Amino acid sequence: MRDRTRQCLEDMLENTRRALRYFEENREHWRQDDLRMDAILRRVGVVGEAASRVPVADRVQFPSLCYTVLSASVGDSRAARLAG
Numbered sequence: 001m002r003d004r005t006r007q008c009l010e011d012m013l014e015n016t017r018r019a020l021r022y023f024e025e026n027r028e029h030w031r032q033d034d035l036r037m038d039a040i041l042r043r044v045g046v047v048g049e050a051a052s053r054v055p056v057a058d059r060v061q062f063p064s065l066c067y068t069v070l071s072a073s074v075g076d077s078r079a080a081r082l083a084g
Contacts, residue, residue, distance in 0.1 A: 005058040011050035012065075019043035 019040045023030055030036050051065070059065070 001061065002055065002058060005054055005061075008050045008054045009062070012047050015043040015046040015050070019047070 022036055022039050022043070026033055026036055030040070054062075
């Protein structure tokens with residue numbers, strides 16, 4: 001596995017864990033907490049950015065990851081924040 005791919009996957013994992021931790025810390029009222037919502041959306045965006053940087057040739061090694069959806073989350077998270 002290339003160093004770039006490994007770093008992207010590590011970024012995806014770390015930022016997913018952070019987003020989930022932020023959610024779990026205030027599970028019942030996270031939507032009313034603007035700072036928490038921004039932090040979660042930022043982490044989701046970072047996951048999408050990292051997914052988009054995984055070289056296409058390496059994506060076949062991890063077929064369970066849906067790179068198209070993850071990469072699209074970058075724009076979606078920004079749009080959701082602006083709409084909210």
